[in-house]
Amino acid sequence: MEKTKICQDCKKEFKIIKKTRYERKYCDKCSQQRKKDYENIHNVTFEDCDEE
Numbered sequence: 001m002e003k004t005k006i007c008q009d010c011k012k013e014f015k016i017i018k019k020t021r022y023e024r025k026y027c028d029k030c031s032q033q034r035k036k037d038y039e040n041i042h043n044v045t046f047e048d049c050d051e052e
Contacts, residue, residue: 001017001018001019002015002016002017002018003015003016003017003018003023004016005023005024005025007025007026007027007030008025008026008030009026009027009030009033009034010027010029010030012027014027014028
């Protein structure tokens with residue numbers, strides 16, 4: 001069974017398998033980008049962070 005969800009980053013619809021243990025929140029494209037960003041997290045410096 002498939003289920004349609006909306007990506008939390010780009011707001012596009014994507015399909016997931018309903019019986020998975022953890023439901024996905026992001027489409028394949030956004031998921032790959034997040035993975036790439038996470039792998040490079042050690043390169044982030046203090047100056048790169050936003051102040052709020």
